[in-house]
Amino acid sequence: MDGLTSRFRDPSLAKRVIEKIRKLAPPYTVRFCHVCGTHEYTITHYGLRSLLPETVDVIAGPGCPVCVTPAFEIDRAVSLALKGVTVLTFGDVIRVPGSEISLLDARARGGDVRVVYGVGDAVRIAREEPDKEFVFLAIGFETTAPSTANEILNGPPENLSFLIVHRLIPPVMELLLGIGDLQIDGFIAPGHVSTIIGMKPYRIFPEAYRMPTVIAGFEPLDVLFGILMLLRQVREEEARLENEYTRSVTWEGNVKAQRLIHEAFDVESGYWRGLGRIPSSALRLKDEFSEYDAKRKYDITVGRSRELMPGCLCHLVMIGKIKPPECPLFMKACTPQKPKGACMVSVEGTCSIWAKHGVRGRLRAQL
Amino acid sequence: MCLAIPVKVLEIDGSTAKVDFGRGVVREVNITLVDAKVGDYVLVHAGYAIQVIDREAAEETVRLWNMILELSGPVRS
Ligand code: SF4
Numbered sequence: 001m002d003g004l005t006s007r008f009r010d011p012s013l014a015k016r017v018i019e020k021i022r023k024l025a026p027p028y029t030v031r032f033c034h035v036c037g038t039h040e041y042t043i044t045h046y047g048l049r050s051l052l053p054e055t056v057d058v059i060a061g062p063g064c065p066v067c068v069t070p071a072f073e074i075d076r077a078v079s080l081a082l083k084g085v086t087v088l089t090f091g092d093v094i095r096v097p098g099s100e101i102s103l104l105d106a107r108a109r110g111g112d113v114r115v116v117y118g119v120g121d122a123v124r125i126a127r128e129e130p131d132k133e134f135v136f137l138a139i140g141f142e143t144t145a146p147s148t149a150n151e152i153l154n155g156p157p158e159n160l161s162f163l164i165v166h167r168l169i170p171p172v173m174e175l176l177l178g179i180g181d182l183q184i185d186g187f188i189a190p191g192h193v194s195t196i197i198g199m200k201p202y203r204i205f206p207e208a209y210r211m212p213t214v215i216a217g218f219e220p221l222d223v224l225f226g227i228l229m230l231l232r233q234v235r236e237e238e239a240r241l242e243n244e245y246t247r248s249v250t251w252e253g254n255v256k257a258q259r260l261i262h263e264a265f266d267v268e269s270g271y272w273r274g275l276g277r278i279p280s281s282a283l284r285l286k287d288e289f290s291e292y293d294a295k296r297k298y299d300i301t302v303g304r305s306r307e308l309m310p311g312c313l314c315h316l317v318m319i320g321k322i323k324p325p326e327c328p329l330f331m332k333a334c335t336p337q338k339p340k341g342a343c344m345v346s347v348e349g350t351c352s353i354w355a356k357h358g359v360r361g362r363l364r365a366q367l
Numbered sequence: 368m369c370l371a372i373p374v375k376v377l378e379i380d381g382s383t384a385k386v387d388f389g390r391g392v393v394r395e396v397n398i399t400l401v402d403a404k405v406g407d408y409v410l411v412h413a414g415y416a417i418q419v420i421d422r423e424a425a426e427e428t429v430r431l432w433n434m435i436l437e438l439s440g441p442v443r444s
Contacts, residue, residue, distance in 0.1 A: 007429050016436055090413070118414025120397050140413070143371070147415040150399050192371045195410065195418045217428075225432055232438070246431060247424040248410060254417060257400045 008219045017224045018051050024231040025053035031183055032056070032230050033176060033320055035169055036063035036190035037348025038218050045357040046220040056227065059182075059320030062172050063190060065140045066092045066346035067318060068272040072305035073165045074098035077137045079300055080163075081111030088122040089137035091115050092346040095339070099306040103137075119151045126160035135294045139165045143192045145283055146257035149264035152289055161294040164285055167270055169193045170201045171281035176319060177209050186212040186230035188223070191245040198253025199243055206239035217245035264289065273307050273342060274315030312341035317350050324354040331355060371412035373420050376403050386411065 034040065040060045043049060049058060062068050075098040081087045087103060094103040094113055107113040112132075116122050122136040138148045145166040152162065169190060176182060189202055194215045205211040212233035216226030226244045233240055243249055261283070270282020285293045294300070308314055312334070313327040324330045324343070334340040336355050343349035374386040377393065384398045386409065396409070398416045403409050409416035 013429075013432060013436075017432070020436060118397075120414045143412050143417065146400055146417070147397070147413055150397070150415070192410070192412060192417065195371070221432065225435055228435060244431070244435075247420055247428050248418045254400055257417065260400075 008221060010221070014221060014224065017221065017228055021056065021224065021228050021231060022053050024228065024235055025055050026231075026235065027055065029055045029057060030185040030231070030234055031059055032186045032188055032227060033059050033061045033182070033184045034063065034188035034190070034216075034223075035061035035173055035176075036188075036193070037065075037346070037350075037353070038192070039063065039188060039190065039216070039223060040350055040353050041348070041357070042218050042220055042223050044353045048220060048223060051224075052227070056231070058188070058227070059184075059323075060317075060350045061176055061320050062272065062275060062318045063169075064318070064343065064346050064348040064350070065144070065167065066090070066096055067314065067342040067349050068167060068172075068275065069093070069096065069139050069165050069342070070271045070273045070305065071097070071099045071307050072271075072302055073137070073163060074103065075100070075302040075305055076295070076300045077103055077135065077163060078106045078111075079302055080135050080294065080298060081106040081113050082109065083298070084112075085133045085135050085298065086112040086114065087135050087137060088114050088116045088125065090117075090139065092348075093137060093139060095345045096342045097309065097340075097345070099303070119147050123151050123156050123160060126157045130157065130159060132159060134160045135163055135298075136160060137163045137165065139167075141167055141169050141190075141193050142196045142261070145265070146196060146254070146260050149260040152264045152285070152292055153260060156292060158291075161292050161297045162285065163294045164265070164283055166265070166283040167272065168267070168281050168283070170197075170204070171278050172272065172275070173202075173205065174209075175275065175278050175281075177205075177211065179319060179321075182319065182321065184211070185234055186214070188226045188230070189213055189215040191215060191217045191222070191248060194243075194245065194249045194253065196254045196257045198258075199241060199249060199251045200253070202241050206241050210239040212239045214242045215245050215249050217248065274318055309340045312343075314341035314343040314349075314351070317343050324351040324358075327351070371410040371417055373408045374411050376405050376407050376409060379403070379405055384409075384416070386416075 126134040205213040214229045265283035316322045339345045343351040378385040410418045
């Protein structure tokens with residue numbers, strides 16, 4: 001969107017919004033929480049935190065699907081790979097440690113593990129190689145789940161089954177509110193999850209929790225305006241649900257995508273790495289599609305799982321309780337080249353984003 | 368993972384569209400989830416278009432931003 005992209009990056013608008021933020025910032029500290037790796041990328045890459053007044057803090061919640069994938073799900077995929085089933089999944093996932101080894105390690109031990117761009121590629125590959133058995137490790141939030149649902153509803157080839165690890169965002173936001181000492185004063189809700197689910201599911205945050213909630217896009221200005229909208233609510237002592245990302249998010253969301261999710265999956269409680277079991281936060285294949293469920297198709301037994309490597313504080317980073325430099329291993333024993341935890345492996349993990357982009361922000365340099 | 372980039376629809380064949388990722392990169396994406404026409408911009412995530420972004424909505428964003436700046440004048444505190 002050629003001409004417009006430059007307007008989305010207009011430095012004079014950025015100056016004005018930052019001025020307003022400074023004016024509206026209260027004398028006491030307020031803490032806003034986002035739940036999206038892409039928001040963390042925008043905030044860190046453009047150095048937005050350093051542009052905010054001292055009393056406005058932005059923390060990163062569990063917005064990295066790769067990071068929240070439980071170790072035992074990785075273990076299941078590893079065990080299949082070592083048994084001769086080809087495992088297909090997204091780029092980052094193969095480097096995430098399971099309890100013992102990652103899918104990349106499984107590949108080094110002779111397993112066939114391949115990276116795909118999306119579930120559509122998995123279906124195509126399985127069709128092209130009918131003599132092989134394939135499993136697609138389906139991770140991701142509401143943004144990704146409709147694609148998996150659509151391929152399952154379209155009848156994938158018999159030699160392809162699925163390990164479904166899709167997770168849902170509003171329930172984990174609710175969990176964060178239960179962690180009293182986080183002291184969240186507002187949510188920056190994720191733009192692309194919301195493109196699918198719409199604004200509706202977030203109503204509970206202002207209504208039941210009196211929590212200001214603003215859905216925001218991913219340009220630096222989107223995030224800054226999201227913060228300004230939250231600050232305004234805080235200063236007015238009101239809690240509303242507002243939408244900054246109107247160019248993509250509607251009240252109803254993508255109804256077709258929601259329908260596909262509901263046709264293919266049931267909602268159940270689900271385990272999140274480092275966070276434990278969260279009610280109504282996971283998708284499970286409906287019984288009528290059980291032939292595509294890798295857990296039923298294969299006998300996969302995995303031992304007790306280990307969620308965190310010794311010393312790794314990913315579980316605290318993921319809820320925004322600490323920022324990566326507060327982990328003693330950050331950039332010492334744990335680096336993007338030699339990651340210890342999932343938060344350093346995934347491009348959407350907070351530790352990895354801070355390691356690669358955290359030094360000096362671009363927007364700051366421009367202003 | 369929830370990254371989604373706006374790309375231009377070049378050709379449509381059933382539920383598949385050829386889209387222009389810029390710099391000469393043309394890929395096929397699935398457009399089942401949206402009502403896209405040739406020439407539209409769509410947001411693509413993991414090989415699926417998840418939303419059509421029209422130019423007007425994008426213009427609207429800049430208007431919205433200016434409105435928020437106006438609104439965020441003095442507040443009672
Ligand atoms: S820096 Fe490494 S060890 Fe520390 S929390 Fe992040 S991923 Fe875990």
